[in-house]
Amino acid sequence: MSDLTGCGLLSDPLRTKGTAFTESERAEHGLRGLLPYAVTSLDEQVRRCWGQIDRQSDDLQRYVYLRSLQDRNETLFYAVLAHDVARALPLVYTPTVAEGCRHFSELWQRPRGLYLSWPHRDQLVEMLRNRPRKEIDVIVVTDGQRILGIGDQGVGGMGIPVGKLSLYTSIGGIDPARTLPILLDVGTDNADLLDDPFYLGWRHHRISDDDYFAFVDAFVEAVQAELPEVLLQWEDFATPHAAPILERYRDRLLTFNDDIQGTAAVALGALHGASKIAGTPLKEQQVVMVGAGSAGIGVMDMVRQEMVDEGLSDAQARARCWILDVHGLLTTDRDDLAEDQRAFARDPADVESWGVQGNPQLADVVEHVRAGVLLGLSTAKGAFTEEIVRTMASKVERPIIFPLSNPTANAEARPADVDAWTEGKALVATGSPFPPLHRDGVDIPVAQCNNVYVFPAVGLAVTAARANRVTNAMMRAAARALGDASPALADAKAPLLPAWADVRDTADDIALAVARQAVTDGVAPDASDDELRTAIRGTRWTPDY
Numbered sequence: 001m002s003d004l005t006g007c008g009l010l011s012d013p014l015r016t017k018g019t020a021f022t023e024s025e026r027a028e029h030g031l032r033g034l035l036p037y038a039v040t041s042l043d044e045q046v047r048r049c050w051g052q053i054d055r056q057s058d059d060l061q062r063y064v065y066l067r068s069l070q071d072r073n074e075t076l077f078y079a080v081l082a083h084d085v086a087r088a089l090p091l092v093y094t095p096t097v098a099e100g101c102r103h104f105s106e107l108w109q110r111p112r113g114l115y116l117s118w119p120h121r122d123q124l125v126e127m128l129r130n131r132p133r134k135e136i137d138v139i140v141v142t143d144g145q146r147i148l149g150i151g152d153q154g155v156g157g158m159g160i161p162v163g164k165l166s167l168y169t170s171i172g173g174i175d176p177a178r179t180l181p182i183l184l185d186v187g188t189d190n191a192d193l194l195d196d197p198f199y200l201g202w203r204h205h206r207i208s209d210d211d212y213f214a215f216v217d218a219f220v221e222a223v224q225a226e227l228p229e230v231l232l233q234w235e236d237f238a239t240p241h242a243a244p245i246l247e248r249y250r251d252r253l254l255t256f257n258d259d260i261q262g263t264a265a266v267a268l269g270a271l272h273g274a275s276k277i278a279g280t281p282l283k284e285q286q287v288v289m290v291g292a293g294s295a296g297i298g299v300m301d302m303v304r305q306e307m308v309d310e311g312l313s314d315a316q317a318r319a320r321c322w323i324l325d326v327h328g329l330l331t332t333d334r335d336d337l338a339e340d341q342r343a344f345a346r347d348p349a350d351v352e353s354w355g356v357q358g359n360p361q362l363a364d365v366v367e368h369v370r371a372g373v374l375l376g377l378s379t380a381k382g383a384f385t386e387e388i389v390r391t392m393a394s395k396v397e398r399p400i401i402f403p404l405s406n407p408t409a410n411a412e413a414r415p416a417d418v419d420a421w422t423e424g425k426a427l428v429a430t431g432s433p434f435p436p437l438h439r440d441g442v443d444i445p446v447a448q449c450n451n452v453y454v455f456p457a458v459g460l461a462v463t464a465a466r467a468n469r470v471t472n473a474m475m476r477a478a479a480r481a482l483g484d485a486s487p488a489l490a491d492a493k494a495p496l497l498p499a500w501a502d503v504r505d506t507a508d509d510i511a512l513a514v515a516r517q518a519v520t521d522g523v524a525p526d527a528s529d530d531e532l533r534t535a536i537r538g539t540r541w542t543p544d545y
C-alpha cells in the first residue's frame with residue numbers, strides 16, 4: 001500500500017481509508033489505537049458523509065465541508081460525489097463554487113495546488129518542482145480575472161481550477177493524484193479584495209499587459225520544461241487575454257481554452273438535439289448571441305463552422321449570425337471591436353431599413369430578424385426579457401433559448417419564465433442548474449448546457465490516446481458525440497443533454513470520439529477503436545479502497 005504508517009498514513013488524503021482500514025491493515029501500518037474500534041465500508045462512510053452534508057446550514061457550508069473532505073480523504077470525497085452527481089455538482093461547481101471563490105481568503109483552510117505569484121517570477125521552475133506530486137496529466141490554470149460571471153476574484157479564483165479538476169476526476173476518471181490546479185497571481189483590480197485584511201493574494205493592482213504576457217510565456221516555458229506531456233487547460237481568463245493566449249500556444253503544446261472551446265462544444269451538442277426537435281437545421285436558423293466575450297465568440301465560431309459543414313459558404317453562415325455586446329449589435333462601423341469580434345460584425349447596411357437610432361439592441365434584432373436561436377453568454381441577468389422572448393416565440397414555432405451565463409444569479413432568464421412566456425414551446429438549456437419545469441403535472445429537467453459535459457472527456461481522451469495537441473476537429477468531435485447522446489433525439493419531451501447519472505458513460509463516448517479524431521489528425525499515435533476503448537477504460541480511475 002505505502003511506506004507510510006500511523007498518523008502519516010491517516011493524514012495522507014490519497015492513501016487514507018479512515019475508519020475503513022481493516023483490522024489487519026491497522027495492525028500492519030501502526031494504526032492500532034488511532035481509530036475507533038468499528039471498521040466501516042466505503043459505502044457506510046459515503047452515507048455518513050451525506051448525512052453530514054445534509055446537516056450543514058447552507059450550500060456554502062456544504063461546499064466548505066466537501067472541500068475539507070477532499071483535503072482529508074480523496075477516495076471518500078470522490079465516492080461521495082459519485083453517489084449523487086446531480087446533488088454534488090451544484091455544491092462543488094456552479095453556482096456554489098462562485099461563493100467559494102468570493103470568500104476564498106476568509107474560508108482558507110489548507111493549501112492545494114500551486115500559487116505562482118508575479119513577485120516570484122524568477123522562480124517559476126523551482127515552484128513547479130515543488131508541486132505536491134510529480135506525475136501530472138492535467139493542469140487547470142487561471143489568473144482569477146474573470147471568474148464565472150462574477151469578475152475579478154484575484155487569488156480566490158483558485159476555487160475554479162480546484163473545482164474543475166474535481167470534475168476531471170469524478171466525470172473524466174483522471175487520477176486525482178495526477179491533477180494540478182494552478183493560480184497565476186498577477187494582482188487584482190477588485191477594490192474590495194485589495195482592502196480586505198484577510199486577502200491572501202499579492203495585494204497589488206494587476207500588472208501591465210507587457211509584463212503579463214511575459215509572465216505567461218515564462219509559465220508556459222516552465223510547464224514545458226517540467227511537464228512536457230501535460231494537458232494545460234486555460235480557465236476563466238478575461239477576454240482580452242483568453243483568445244491571444246490560446247492562439248499563442250495552441251500549436252505548441254497540448255492545450256485548450258475551456259471557456260472558448262469547451263463551451264462551444266457543449267452549446268453545439270445541445271443545439272443538435274434542439275434543432276432536431278425544432279425541425280430546422282442550424283444552417284436555416286438565424287442565431288442571436290448576447291455576449292461578445294471569449295465564450296460568446298467561441299460558441300459562434302463553432303456555430304458558423306457547423307453551418308458551413310451543413311453546406312453554407314462562410315459568408316452565408318456569417319449572415320445568419322447576430323452578436324450583441326453591452327453596447328448593442330456588433331457592426332463594422334464600430335471602432336471598439338477586437339479582431340475575432342469584427343469577423344462577426346454586421347454591415348450597417350444590413351440593418352439600415354430597421355430605422356433604429358444608434359446601435360440596434362436585442363429587442364431590435366428579435367423584432368426584425370426571424371431568430372430561431374437565442375444564446376446568452378453576457379453575465380447580464382434578465383437580459384432575455386418577457387417582451388424579447390414573446391416576440392421571438394411569435395415568429396418561430398419552437399424557439400431555442402439558452403441563457404448560459406453563470407452562476408445562477410447571472411442567467412439571462414429563468415427557464416420557468418421562458419417556459420411560461422412561450423406556453424412551453426421554447427427549448428431551454430442553462431449554464432447553471434435550475435429546478436425542473438412543471439408541465440401537465442410532469443417534472444421536466446432543464447438541461448445544463450455547461451462545459452462540464454466536455455472538458456473531463458477531453459482530458460480522458462488526450463490522456464488515454466497520448467495526444468500532443470488539442471485540434472479544433474477534436475473539439476467538434478466532442479460536440480458531435482455529445483449531440484448524438486442527447487435524450488431529446490429519441491423523445492422530444494426529454495432534456496437536450498444526458499442526465500447526470502449517465503454523464504460518465506457519455507464522457508467515455510465523447511472521449512472515444514475525441515481520441516479517434518486525435519489519431520486522424522496525426523496528433524496521437526495510431527490506434528484502433530478497440531485499442532482506444534481499452535486505453536480509455538485503463539485510464540479511468542474510480543474511487544475505491
Ligand SMILES: NC(=O)C1=CN([C@@H]2O[C@H](COP(=O)(O)OP(=O)(O)OC[C@H]3O[C@@H](n4cnc5c(N)ncnc54)[C@H](O)[C@@H]3O)[C@@H](O)[C@H]2O)C=CC1
Nearest residue numbers: 148149239291292293294295325326378380406431450451
Ligand atoms: N455555460 C457555460 O458552460 C459557460 C458559461 N460562461 C459564462 O459566460 C459569461 C461570459 O463569459 P465571457 O465571455 O468570458 O465574459 P466577458 O465578460 O468577456 O463577456 C461578456 C460579454 O457580454 C457583454 N454584455 C454584458 N452585459 C450585456 C448586456 N446587458 N447586454 C448585452 N451584452 C452584454 C459584454 O459586452 C461582453 O461582450 C459568464 O457568465 C460565464 O460564466 C462561460 C463559459 C462557459
Ligand SMILES: CC(=O)C(=O)O
Nearest residue numbers: 148236259406450451
Ligand atoms: C462554466 C464556465 O467555465 C464558466 O462559467 O466560466
Ligand SMILES: [Mg+2]
Nearest residue numbers: 148235236259
Ligand atoms: Mg470558465
